[in-house]
Amino acid sequence: MSDATTHLLLPYILAAQAQKHVTHNEALRLLDGLVQLSVHDRNLTAPPASPADGYRYIVSSGATGDWAGWDLNIAIWTDGAWLRLPPRVGWRAWVEDEGLLLVYDGFGWVDTTPAALQNLALLGLGTTADAANPFSAKLNAALWTARTIAEGGTGDLFYTMNKEAAGDDLGLTLQTAFVTKALMGLFGSDRFRLAVSADGSSFFDGLIVDNATGIVDQPRLPRFKAYTNYDNYVAVDTWTKIGINNTDYNDQGAFDAGNNRFVAPVAGTYQFGATLLYKVNASTNARMRGRLVLNGATEIRGSRGEISGAHASEATTLWLQTIVLLAPGDTVELQGTFRTADGYFAADHTSFWGCKVG
Structure with a gap:
């Protein structure tokens, strides 16, 4: 029979053990350090000079001093000494100075923020998305900016919208209090149209550009x-x-x-x-x-x-x-x-x- 638990390595109180309170207190100390794990920093290779009791750190690679050999482990300052907690796969830690949630994957601490989001059914930003609006955002400003050449981009930025066939609609709907006041895009054809409305039901074309000739028409021009x-x-x-x-x-x-x-x-x-x-x-x-x-x-x-x-x-x-x-x-x-x-x-x-x- 093991003298510690499988996952957290909490020491058992053994039969006929003297000073059982020492083992019990050690287990509580480990639980106090691991449960709801939140660390102050993850970039230090040497212990800070004056840590407060209970402070926890993810030890950075290349550790020295009292932390030597503790790379990527959890270091807890408790009862005037450093306690080492070797991480297990699946442990999660909140990094306080970065506002970042990490998870240990067996090789290192990795960011839980996904590098890619693929094939999501719904995405709501500040609001709730639904079947009619599977992507929904509630905000006061939005920015799209080009990736620069220095960042490996081209410096250009294209925003592409696509429709299936010429007879379909593709455009931007501009509303006030969710009543459509203007439409801009390709509606029922591939000609570019700008239309306006007072009530959201009757629309007037202010501008039409023929995509085959480039000829501009203003149908409502006096x-x-x-x-x-x-x-x-x-x-x-x-x-x-x-x-x-x-x-x-x-x-x-x-x-x-x-x-x-x-x-x-x-x-x-x-x-x-x-x-x-x-x-x-x-x-x-x-x-x-x-x-x-x-x-x-x-x-x-x-x-x-x-x-x-x-x-x-x-x-x-x-x-x-x-x-x-x-x-x-x-x-x-x-x-x-x-x-x-x-x-x-x-x-x-x-x-x-x-x-x-x-």
Whole structure:
């Protein structure tokens, strides 16, 4: 029969043993040192100068002094002396100065933090993952940074997302209070899309890039082309709003055909152009003028033009073009007038167009 336990080598109290309390106390001392093992340090090769009673250490390789030959053993300072505990496979120790949990594998103390995590079903960081979101994280900041060349990397960083087929969806969902406000990615095709929503159910494409051509489309961009379907009579030296009352197209409904003007839906830089076709009333001595007017009162600088040469009815044409910075609700209208003689701005070919460019 052995005189010590198999795993912890705690001494037994033997039959007819004198001073049994010595053996019992030795066993308690060993238990006190081993149970819930937590060591102060694992990098020392020589005992510290003034250890407190009960301090424990994993002795580093190359030990000297009172620890000579104790490499990788547990050293406990107890009752004024060092006690040696040779580790067994599976012993675990918390290293206090590193905040690290180690396990003894028979050859050394190894970090229990895994070098790799493979084929996990669920992973929750600060929150609970579930079947719908097998990887979930609850945090205030995240960082991805490239492994440098000095670290054996390339210095580059690519984040890859992949979908099975072109008709599937792949993208980023941006939410407020778990209501989707924006989508960015490849949805239902391989074209890149950026879409926004007010309620998480109805979405508007703000940007689409064709992956086959690289052509960029902004489907919700305010743009229009409008014209007048009747001859607009204008007197001499009287600036008059042209009755642009029909549209060839009117994206976002920004052109108000009932009031013959464009109304800016959002702030930005807009480009406008116009074509005014002359039609004679009584005399071709008329001299045609045109301009674009902001909010019904202010001529937009650079938009005014005039043809001062001879006019030919339904042939002489004046072109205008300019850009202007608008605030939401600003209006732009086309105005015309004549010098010398009155006349008409001809139906169908007198037109006004514009779009947001920035």
